[in-house]
Amino acid sequence: xxxxxxxxxxxxxxxxxxxKKSSLDANSGPEHIEAWDSxxxxxxxxxxxxxxxxQFDPEEMDRMTTLGRMAEIVEARAGGTHAR
Amino acid sequence: MSDRRAQIDRWIEQGAIGEARSGLSELLWAEGxxxxxxxxxxxxxxxxxxxxxxxxxxxxxxRSFTVEPLVPMLRAAAFAHGLDLTVQVGEFNxxxxxxxxxxxxLYRFEPQAVFLAVDTRSLAPELWSEFAEMTDPSGAxxxxxxxxxxxxxxxxxxxxxxxxxxxxxxxxxxxxxxGIYDGQARSGQYQTIEEVNRQIRAITxxxxxxxxxxxxxxxxxHGQENWYDERKWLSxxxxxxxxxxxxxxxxxxxxxxxxxxxxxxxxxxxxxxTLWGGVVGEDGPSGIRLSExxxxxxxxxxxxxxxxxxxxxxxxxxxxxxNPADALExxxxxxGMLLRPHRFSATRINWNEKTSSLREIAAExxxxxxxxxxxxxxxxERHRVRVELPEVMVIDLPEDSWQFATSIxxxxxxxxxxxxxxxxxxxxxxxxxxxxxxLETSCVTREDFLRSLQQVVEIAPVxxxxxxxxxxxxxxxxxxxxxxxxxxxxxxxxxARQPGCHVLSIRVKDRYSDNGLVGVAIxxxxxxxxxxxxxxxxxxxxxxxxxxxxxxxxxCEARLRGKTRLEGWFLPTKKxxxxxxxxxxxxxxxxxxxxxxALWALDLEVQAPWPDWIERLTPTEARP
Numbered sequence: 001x002x003x004x005x006x007x008x009x010x011x012x013x014x015x016x017x018x019x020k021k022s023s024l025d026a027n028s029g030p031e032h033i034e035a036w037d038s039x040x041x042x043x044x045x046x047x048x049x050x051x052x053x054x055q056f057d058p059e060e061m062d063r064m065t066t067l068g069r070m071a072e073i074v075e076a077r078a079g080g081t082h083a084r
Numbered sequence: 085m086s087d088r089r090a091q092i093d094r095w096i097e098q099g100a101i102g103e104a105r106s107g108l109s110e111l112l113w114a115e116g117x118x119x120x121x122x123x124x125x126x127x128x129x130x131x132x133x134x135x136x137x138x139x140x141x142x143x144x145x146x147r148s149f150t151v152e153p154l155v156p157m158l159r160a161a162a163f164a165h166g167l168d169l170t171v172q173v174g175e176f177n178x179x180x181x182x183x184x185x186x187x188x189x190l191y192r193f194e195p196q197a198v199f200l201a202v203d204t205r206s207l208a209p210e211l212w213s214e215f216a217e218m219t220d221p222s223g224a225x226x227x228x229x230x231x232x233x234x235x236x237x238x239x240x241x242x243x244x245x246x247x248x249x250x251x252x253x254x255x256x257x258x259x260x261x262x263g264i265y266d267g268q269a270r271s272g273q274y275q276t277i278e279e280v281n282r283q284i285r286a287i288t289x290x291x292x293x294x295x296x297x298x299x300x301x302x303x304x305x306h307g308q309e310n311w312y313d314e315r316k317w318l319s320x321x322x323x324x325x326x327x328x329x330x331x332x333x334x335x336x337x338x339x340x341x342x343x344x345x346x347x348x349x350x351x352x353x354x355x356x357x358t359l360w361g362g363v364v365g366e367d368g369p370s371g372i373r374l375s376e377x378x379x380x381x382x383x384x385x386x387x388x389x390x391x392x393x394x395x396x397x398x399x400x401x402x403x404x405x406x407n408p409a410d411a412l413e414x415x416x417x418x419x420g421m422l423l424r425p426h427r428f429s430a431t432r433i434n435w436n437e438k439t440s441s442l443r444e445i446a447a448e449x450x451x452x453x454x455x456x457x458x459x460x461x462x463x464x465e466r467h468r469v470r471v472e473l474p475e476v477m478v479i480d481l482p483e484d485s486w487q488f489a490t491s492i493x494x495x496x497x498x499x500x501x502x503x504x505x506x507x508x509x510x511x512x513x514x515x516x517x518x519x520x521x522x523l524e525t526s527c528v529t530r531e532d533f534l535r536s537l538q539q540v541v542e543i544a545p546v547x548x549x550x551x552x553x554x555x556x557x558x559x560x561x562x563x564x565x566x567x568x569x570x571x572x573x574x575x576x577x578x579x580a581r582q583p584g585c586h587v588l589s590i591r592v593k594d595r596y597s598d599n600g601l602v603g604v605a606i607x608x609x610x611x612x613x614x615x616x617x618x619x620x621x622x623x624x625x626x627x628x629x630x631x632x633x634x635x636x637x638x639x640c641e642a643r644l645r646g647k648t649r650l651e652g653w654f655l656p657t658k659k660x661x662x663x664x665x666x667x668x669x670x671x672x673x674x675x676x677x678x679x680x681x682a683l684w685a686l687d688l689e690v691q692a693p694w695p696d697w698i699e700r701l702t703p704t705e706a707r708p
Binding site: 011012014015017018039041042044045046047049050051053055056057058061 | 089118119120121123127150151153156313315316317318320322325326329330437636
């Protein structure tokens with residue numbers, strides 16, 4: 001996973017979950033972060049889609065259980081090149 | 085991107101409220117509205133909330149699709165436009181029960197505005213994916229059914245609530261079931277959906293406070309192919325692709341600004357690189373870009389958008405740092421100019437700070453700073469105005485001048501949901517006001533001036549033709565307003581029907597213009613007292629005896645109904661100081677003083693004289 005994609009994914013997650021970016025790592029997920037409920041999860045997925053100009057498949061959304069997985073899926077789909 | 089966020093948080097910590105607020109507006113402008121920028125901004129606005137001018141407003145969304153990711157976007161955009169929204173979302177697909185049941189969570193929430201956000205595939209799947217299988221090929225049955233449902237819902241809603249209700253039109257599917265035959269058929273899929281939409285619009289015209297959101301047009305504006313994401317519909321019932329969510333949220337906001345009254349009455353524009361391309365002081369009048377061709381066309385289109393605003397009753401003004409002679413040369417003579425000097429109700433072309441020009445313009449036009457919108461291509465000027473004049477609505481222009489016109493046309497501060505005759509001609513009233521000012525300086529005494537104005541007033545009970553304007557005046561008049569009670573059209577209509585209640589309007593003409601309907605009084609009789617619930621006048625006629633004439637009429641009518649006293653409150657606000665001496669200068673005595681205001685009374689045995697320089701017209705002789 002490239003540092004550039006991770007930085008952007010973590011920045012978006014920090015905005016949405018209202019936490020410090022430095023407190024997030026690849027294993028961060030709904031179990032560890034209280035604010036990460038199903039509504040915030042959807043907000044996070046939507047934010048990633050619009051930021052990277054992507055549309056995830058439902059199967060990909062199911063696999064997004066941690067921030068690290070999210071960054072991997074973004075990278076596999078876009079290679080991070082579609083970032084604004 | 086994180087630098088900008090860190091800076092905003094530092095400003096908040098240091099208590100630099102204006103800077104923090106300006107930083108948040110710039111964040112949304114630079115990065116766009118998304119779930120990320122929305123979440124970040126809401127958390128900061130909630131900290132700034134007690135320190136910045138915000139209007140609280142309650143909104144409910146009834147829905148047939150997932151709206152949860154839209155809610156933070158709507159709230160963030162609303163904060164940036166001066167509204168602090170409390171949003172309640174109805175249960176998924178339970179909109180019909182919620183609207184029909186008077187005891188539902190919807191009505192317990194006591195919303196001020198309600199969106200009925202229902203899409204075609206939920207409400208009428210026959211018109212979406214099942215059109216080819218429909219047993220009734222004319223579609224008449226489904227059109228009638230949908231129309232009946234909307235009628236039932238709106239009727240029930242009006243029984244249980246006086247909130248505003250926004251219905252949306254139904255969008256057609258991207259591809260009709262019969263392909264190109266759809267257009268040839270007697271009642272094709274697109275035509276059938278359009279018939280449903282025609283009836284939805286008709287319903288909104290039949291009820292007060294019910295409006296239509298042209299959802300099909302919104303989808304078309306951004307492109308049907310781009311709008312939908314079928315995977316998101318199937319997995320999480322989202323109505324559109326992630327990138328389109330901010331567009332729907334912003335479309336909702338366009339309704340909430342005029343409904344809440346948080347709108348601009350005046351737009352103050354810069355000149356160089358805003359109204360035209362280039363700098364007139366450097367490039368000269370012939371060197372600036374302004375024409376119907378090439379890059380000049382973008383500026384001409386921007387001027388067209390501003391000119392269109394004047395037909396909504398919004399005034400134009402100029403605040404420019406320039407040599408007046410250079411700028412006027414362009415304004416008066418450049419062949420590409422659409423906006424000539426007479427279109428501007430106030431003009432400040434000088435080397436003063438924009439903040440002082442804005443203050444002067446507000447004073448000259450007799451409006452508060454919170455009625456001004458400010459448009460400037462220079463981000464430094466915008467930041468400065470945001471920090472020093474937090475009430476002014478600052479509009480961020482994009483880098484690309486081709487998008488200037490769009491940012492005016494999409495701006496929610498310029499939206500109106502009803503327009504009166506007065507709105508369409510407001511620019512002309514202000515032009516007449518400038519002539520009156522000339523007359524005033526040429527008259528020897530104040531009395532001479534008032535006589536020479538040849539004022540004629542007409543006082544009449546509210547009627548269907550004046551209802552919109554009367555409600556609008558109660559919502560927008562801040563200065564000469566004794567009680568500042570805001571009423572919707574619906575509420576005015578109900579007040580006028582109440583026994584003992586009188587809702588009156590006053591129209592004023594003078595030798596220069598018909599000022600139109602400029603004042604409202606609402607009185608309620610109880611026992612031997614006539615209470616003044618509302619008494620307000622547009623600031624463009626105050627100080628000419630019109631208020632005295634209006635009061636004389638109310639006193640005379642109350643006396644004829646056997647009342648012995650006329651009572652009224654003065655409820656002070658930040659803005660209504662122009663009205664604070666009204667009672668004391670018109671023979672009222674203070675009855676009691678309370679924290680929220682003072683109660684005054686006029687003994688009706690004393691005559692309240694009609695100013696003899698004002699002629700009165702009775703409604704019957706006034707018009708057919």
